[in-house]
Every structure is written in C-alpha cells, then in structure tokens.
Amino acid sequence: MTDSPFLFERLTVIGIGLIGSSILRAARERGLARMLVAADAKPAVRERVREIGIADEVADDLASAVAGADCVICCVPPGSFGVVAEAIAPHLMVGAIVSDTGSVKGAVIAQMAPHLPLGVHLVPAHPVAGTEHSGPDAGFAELFINRWCIFTPPEGAEEAAVAKLRAFWEGLGSRVEIMSAEHHDLVLAITSHVPHLIAYNIVGTADDLEAVTQSEVIKFSAGGFRDFTRIAASDPTMWRDVFLNNKKAVLEVLGRFSEDLAYLQRAIRWGEGDKLFELFTRTRAVRRSIIEIGQETAEPDFGRPHGKPAK
Amino acid sequence: MTDSPFLFERLTVIGIGLIGSSILRAARERGLARMLVAADAKPAVRERVREIGIADEVADDLASAVAGADCVICCVPPGSFGVVAEAIAPHLMVGAIVSDTGSVKGAVIAQMAPHLPLGVHLVPAHPVAGTEHSGPDAGFAELFINRWCIFTPPEGAEEAAVAKLRAFWEGLGSRVEIMSAEHHDLVLAITSHVPHLIAYNIVGTADDLEAVTQSEVIKFSAGGFRDFTRIAASDPTMWRDVFLNNKKAVLEVLGRFSEDLAYLQRAIRWGEGDKLFELFTRTRAVRRSIIEIGQETAEPDFGRPHGKPAK
Numbered sequence: 001m002t003d004s005p006f007l008f009e010r011l012t013v014i015g016i017g018l019i020g021s022s023i024l025r026a027a028r029e030r031g032l033a034r035m036l037v038a039a040d041a042k043p044a045v046r047e048r049v050r051e052i053g054i055a056d057e058v059a060d061d062l063a064s065a066v067a068g069a070d071c072v073i074c075c076v077p078p079g080s081f082g083v084v085a086e087a088i089a090p091h092l093m094v095g096a097i098v099s100d101t102g103s104v105k106g107a108v109i110a111q112m113a114p115h116l117p118l119g120v121h122l123v124p125a126h127p128v129a130g131t132e133h134s135g136p137d138a139g140f141a142e143l144f145i146n147r148w149c150i151f152t153p154p155e156g157a158e159e160a161a162v163a164k165l166r167a168f169w170e171g172l173g174s175r176v177e178i179m180s181a182e183h184h185d186l187v188l189a190i191t192s193h194v195p196h197l198i199a200y201n202i203v204g205t206a207d208d209l210e211a212v213t214q215s216e217v218i219k220f221s222a223g224g225f226r227d228f229t230r231i232a233a234s235d236p237t238m239w240r241d242v243f244l245n246n247k248k249a250v251l252e253v254l255g256r257f258s259e260d261l262a263y264l265q266r267a268i269r270w271g272e273g274d275k276l277f278e279l280f281t282r283t284r285a286v287r288r289s290i291i292e293i294g295q296e297t298a299e300p301d302f303g304r305p306h307g308k309p310a311k
Numbered sequence: 312m313t314d315s316p317f318l319f320e321r322l323t324v325i326g327i328g329l330i331g332s333s334i335l336r337a338a339r340e341r342g343l344a345r346m347l348v349a350a351d352a353k354p355a356v357r358e359r360v361r362e363i364g365i366a367d368e369v370a371d372d373l374a375s376a377v378a379g380a381d382c383v384i385c386c387v388p389p390g391s392f393g394v395v396a397e398a399i400a401p402h403l404m405v406g407a408i409v410s411d412t413g414s415v416k417g418a419v420i421a422q423m424a425p426h427l428p429l430g431v432h433l434v435p436a437h438p439v440a441g442t443e444h445s446g447p448d449a450g451f452a453e454l455f456i457n458r459w460c461i462f463t464p465p466e467g468a469e470e471a472a473v474a475k476l477r478a479f480w481e482g483l484g485s486r487v488e489i490m491s492a493e494h495h496d497l498v499l500a501i502t503s504h505v506p507h508l509i510a511y512n513i514v515g516t517a518d519d520l521e522a523v524t525q526s527e528v529i530k531f532s533a534g535g536f537r538d539f540t541r542i543a544a545s546d547p548t549m550w551r552d553v554f555l556n557n558k559k560a561v562l563e564v565l566g567r568f569s570e571d572l573a574y575l576q577r578a579i580r581w582g583e584g585d586k587l588f589e590l591f592t593r594t595r596a597v598r599r600s601i602i603e604i605g606q607e608t609a610e611p612d613f614g615r616p617h618g619k620p621a622k
C-alpha cells in the first residue's frame with residue numbers, strides 16, 4: 001500500500017449533498033483516492049450522481065458501498081449518524097477510517113461509536129465551509145480551500161489514522177485543527193449555530209409582521225435584511241438536526257445573546273447612546289481581524305455586483 | 312431655467328461620507344447638476360474631497376454652501392439634522408428643495424421642518440443602499456442603481472418639488488416609492504434597523520465569551536458568523552443615531568423578534584424538530600423572492616471568492 005500514489009484505495013462518501021459532492025470533486029481533482037464510491041439514501045440523488053459522473057461507483061446499498069473501503073466519510077444530517085453507523089458497521093473493513101462532516105461532534109460520536117467494531121478508526125471531522133445551496137449539483141472542488149477542518153478524535157484514537165485523515169483534508173486544501181468534541185460544539189454554537197438560528201428567526205419575524213407587507217420586506221431588503229436570508233436559506237433538515245443535537249451549547253450561547261440584546265434594548269429605551277456607540281465601535285475590529293487572516297473578502301458588500309440588476 | 316440641460320443649477324451635498332460622496336459622483340456622471348457643492352463639518356473630509364475632486368466647490372461653512380442652491384441634500388447622521396437645519400435655514404434660497412438621506416424619517420422631519428422658512432420645500436428621502444464602508448473614499452457612482460429610494464413628503468408638500476427630486480433619484484438609477492414617515496420607520500425597523508442591532512449584538516456576544524477565544528471566533532467564522540460582521544462594521548455614529556431616533560418602531564419589532572426567538576429556544580429545549588423544520592423551510596422562500604426581484608445576487612455565498620485566500 002505504501003507504493004500506491006493514492007492516499008486511499010477506496011474512499012466511500014455517504015450522503016451526496018453540497019459537502020459530500022464537493023469532497024468527491026476535490027478528491028478526484030487532487031488524486032487522493034484510487035476509487036471514489038458514492039452512496040445516498042435517495043434514488044434520485046444516486047441517479048443524479050451517476051449523470052454528473054463525480055464518483056467512479058454509485059452504490060445502491062450501504063453494505064456494498066463500504067465493503068473494501070479504507071476510508072468512509074458520512075456527510076449526512078446529524079440526526080442520521082446512528083442509523084448509518086448501524087447499517088455500515090458489519091461491512092466495514094478492519095483498519096478502515098470512519099469519519100464524518102457533521103456540524104455537531106459530541107452527539108455524532110455518541111451515535112456512531114457504539115456501533116463500530118474494534119479495529120475501525122473513528123476520526124470525526126467538521127469542515128467549516130459551505131454555501132446556502134444544497135444537493136449534489138451545489139458542490140465544487142474549491143469549497144474547502146483555505147477553510148478550517150476541525151477534528152475531534154476520541155481519546156485513544158490511533159495517531160496514524162488521524163494523520164492520514166489530516167493528509168486527506170490538507171490535500172483538499174483545508175487547514176486542520178484538533179480539539180475536544182465538547183469544545184468544538186461550544187465554538188460552533190457561537191460561530192455558526194446561533195448565528196443561523198437568529199437569521200432564521202429574523203426572516204420569520206419579518207414574514208409574520210402584519211403591518212409590513214411581504215412585498216415591502218422583499219423590496220427594501222438591501223438595507224441589511226437580505227444578508228440574513230442567505231444563511232436562512234440553508235438546508236432545513238440539516239439545521240433542524242444541528243439544533244436538536246447541540247442543545248446544551250446552543251441554549252447556553254442563546255442565553256448570553258438574549259441577555260446582551262436586552263441590554264441594548266434597554267439602552268435604546270433610555271437613550272443611552274454611549275453604550276450603543278461603544279459596542280458598535282468594538283464590533284468593527286472583529287471584522288477587520290477576519291479579513292486579515294483571509295477568512296473573509298475585503299470587498300465592500302461581500303463583493304456583490306453593483307450597478308446592474310443583481311441577477 | 313427650463314432651457315437648462317441640468318435638473319439642478321447648484322446642488323449642495325452636506326456630509327460627504329459613503330452616501331454623500333456617492334451622490335456627488337453619480338450626479339456628475341449623469342450630468343444632473345451644473346454645479347456640485349460639498350460641505351462637511353470635518354476639515355479633514357473637506358480636504359480629502361478637494362483632493363479627489365468629486366465636487367466643483369468645497370465650502371468651508373454651511374452658509375456659503377447653501378447660498379444660491381436650488382437643492383440641498385443632507386447626508387449627515389440622524390442625530391445631526393436639527394443642527395444642520397438650524398444653520399442653513401437663514402441662507403436658503405426661496406424655492407429650494409431641502410432633502411436628506413436619513414435612515415429614519417419621522418424624527419428627521421421633526422428635527423428639520425421647524426427650522427425651515429416658508430417657500431422652501433422639504434422632501435425627505437431615504438436611499439435603501441449602502442455598504443459597510445464609510446467616508447468620502449467609500450462612495451461610488453453605481454451605489455444607487457436598481458435600489459429603492461423612499462420619499463416621505465410631509466402633508467402638503469409641493470408636487471413639483473417631489474417630482475423634481477424623483478427625477479433626480481431616477482437619474483441616479485434608483486426606483487422611487489412614496490409612503491408616510493411613520494410607515495417608513497416601521498418597514499426599515501424590520502428590514503434594516505433590527506437586523507443591524509442583532510448583528511452588532513451577536514458579534515459582541517462572541518467577543519465576550521470567556522470559554523471561546525477571540526482567535527477561535529475569527530478562525531472559524533466561515534460557519535456563518537462572518538456574514539454578521541459585515542453590517543456590524545457599519546458606521547457607529549450613524550447607527551447609534553438610528554436607534555436613538557427610531558426608538559418606537561425598533562422596540563416594537565425587537566419585541567416580536569425576542570418573542571419568536573423564545574419560541575425557537577423552547578422548541579430546541581423540548582426537541583420539537585417539526586417547529587424548527589417548518590420555519591427553516593418557510594425562510595428559504597423569502598430569499599428566493601429577493602433574488603427574483605433583482606435585489607440580491609443568485610450566486611452562492613454572495614459570490615464570495617472560493618479557492619484562494621479571501622484577500
């Protein structure tokens with residue numbers, strides 16, 4: 001095997017949405033696996049993956065998908081990990097690496113680990129990357145470049161397996177960071193989960209206001225609202241599962257958010273402009289830092305087109 | 312005057328930030344005024360406007376800036392309208408149109424109208440356009456193209472003055488809508504003001520969390536958080552003034568937002584996935600509508616660059 005030009009001989013990706021299809025495309029482009037195998041619960045998705053030809057093999061069942069695979073990456077919503085782990089466990093090859101791309105890590109480990117046989121290496125991973133689009137056509141090979149992929153290997157995980165998966169993600173263009181599942185879930189609660197929840201929420205509040213028509217909300221959305229609609233257009237199944245599976249950290253961060261919002265609300269009611277000004281100045285610096293480390297574009301308005309209909 | 316190829320003979324813009332400087336650039340490009348006059352309270356801004364040459368004349372005081380002007384547009388923060396109106400009132404030409412670009416209209420009218428002499432036409436306007444950048448260098452001529460400009464003329468406003476200002480904004484590329492100041496302030500509370508407040512707030516909450524380092528927040532911001540940092544990088548003075556001057560509508564919409572968020576929080580705590588799924592599906596449709604009417608790009612991730620460091 002050490003003579004192989006490939007990192008993996010048979011890489012199986014389960015769940016071919018935005019993330020799964022991006023992994024397949026990028027792995028092929030970078031020559032990271034000899035054979036790329038795709039599996040998906042939905043016949044229509046399997047059909048589409050065959051049409052666009054992003055895998056060498058599209059398996060109709062999980063047993064044949066994972067048989068002989070030296071790496072299996074599950075890109076399914078966080079609520080489906082247990083079912084998938086149970087289905088693939090009897091068919092996994094000894095020495096195989098089993099990984100995932102779930103946005104929640106504690107619950108995912110709790111759901112998968114009990115099913116996996118001895119001799120199989122579970123190395124949970126979370127690429128912090130994505131767009132608001134879903135499905136096999138939404139993926140693209142460049143998605144992971146310069147984005148972080150967080151590994152949360154359980155205690156006692158085999159170092160060689162972690163190193164190999166690291167080489168794979170670095171091959172996709174990512175930077176890898178290792179932390180505990182618990183810390184990951186708290187970090188992502190603030191950097192991803194609660195931001196998504198409040199985006200979904202403000203879009204819902206706007207949709208429900210009786211005194212302002214939906215047409216007005218849509219027409220005048222360039223005042224800021226439209227920014228929130230992007231992440232509020234993300235996959236509903238995945239995001240439902242994220243919140244149900246990262247309850248503790250999300251509720252904790254949400255409590256802080258609401259407390260801080262109440263402080264601002266009170267400052268507005270009592271006309272305390274200095275409190276508002278202090279916060280609004282501090283938040284500017286955070287964006288500058290994100291741009292400086294290359295995780296955001298410096299272009300105004302995200303580089304949106306100006307001067308023509310934004311079609 | 313009807314023989315003039317220009318809509319205005321002498322157009323004075325007071326406050327040369329993102330909006331004021333964009334008006335000057337666009338008005339020159341479209342040939343909408345014979346003479347463009349700029350005024351700003353800050354000597355450094357006046358100096359910079361002279362350097363970049365976006366006005367024909369840079370006035371050092373408001374009296375000379377507005378003398379002889381047939382249109383005066385105040386692009387200052389909503390807290391400064393009263394002071395500016397008081398200063399310019401004795402020097403305004405009879406028949407002049409006085410307008411503004413404030414994000415709040417009720418309070419702006421209340422601050423300006425009492426100072427203005429008879430024979431001067433107050434036509435408040437609000438271009439729903441902008442970026443997170445500020446200052447005279449941030450402006451560009453295309454900013455208003457295909458964006459809405461909302462007029463809130465007080466009762467009894469002269470139709471000819473409204474029509475002339477409409478021709479001006481349409482000349483800049485905007486579409487004009489007319490509504491009451493009160494309704495404007497409610498519409499903008501949901502489409503702009505409260506979205507900005509919750510963006511500022513989540514960035515503040517993240518900055519304050521002890522258990523997650525600032526470096527982690529910044530590194531993993533591509534999970535959604537970085538979207539919020541854009542509008543939380545907007546001008547602090549202007550936004551402080553917006554909240555202090557649109558208190559009633561902001562507090563009303565904020566109450567709805569918090570109520571709706573408590574509903575989601577409870578659904579998460581009790582594992583009611585169907586409630587989350589219902590909302591997350593509904594919000595997708597809102598984004599589609601915004602894209603369909605050309606107020607948002609259809610490109611995934613706002614068209615941000617992928618595949619290279621986002622510099």
